[in-house]
Amino acid sequence: MNKKTVAVIAAGAMLALALPASATPGSGVSGTVVARGTAVEKVKTRGNAPYDVVVQNLTIAPGGHTGWHTHPGIAVAVVKAGTLTIYESDDESCTGHDYTAGEVYVDPGYGHVHLGRNVSSDVTLEIAVTYLDVPVGEAVRIDAADPGNCSF
Structure with missing residues (x-):
């Protein structure tokens, strides 16, 4: 990986997530796109087509989810x-995995369906997300149906 690619990933990791879902709507979520640009440097992606890198700040209210x-x-x-x-x-057991302030969650994307929650009753969750390999001009998020493995 060259220095420009590492810089893009590192800068993006400092910032970024979600638009409201229509298939399984989120609750208490707001997001602001901080930056978006089309990459000319290649990282491992789905092919040779240009792609966008999008950085977005996300907040999830107490009890909210994506x-x-x-x-x-x-x-x-x-x-x-x-x-x-x-x-x-x-995950048939619907076991949640926690990431606290300063930790990083890397979602593999490409069809990996998941849900993020703020289970706190009094602390707003703040996340910065960098999305890689987004088709130029398209959404960073793809809604998915409730898989039925969780009771919420």
Whole structure:
């Protein structure tokens, strides 16, 4: 990986997530795109087509969630405040995995369906997400149906 690619990933990891889902709507979520650019340097992606790198700040209110979704490529989420609890669609036990302030969750994207929650009753969750391999001009998030493995 060259220095420009590393710089893009590192800079993005400092910032970034989600638009409201229609298939499984989120609750208490807001996001602001901080930056977006089309990459000319190649990292491992789905092919040789140009792609966007998008950086977005996300907040999730206490008790809020993202809804079930995936991403067109890899998403690197840095937890800035609070605790991000991730649930995977293929985990029949619906076991949440916690990421606290300063920790990083790397979502593999490309159809990996998951849901992020703020299980706190009083702390707003703040996350910066960098999305890689987003088709030029397209959404960073792809809604997914509730897989039925969790009771919420």
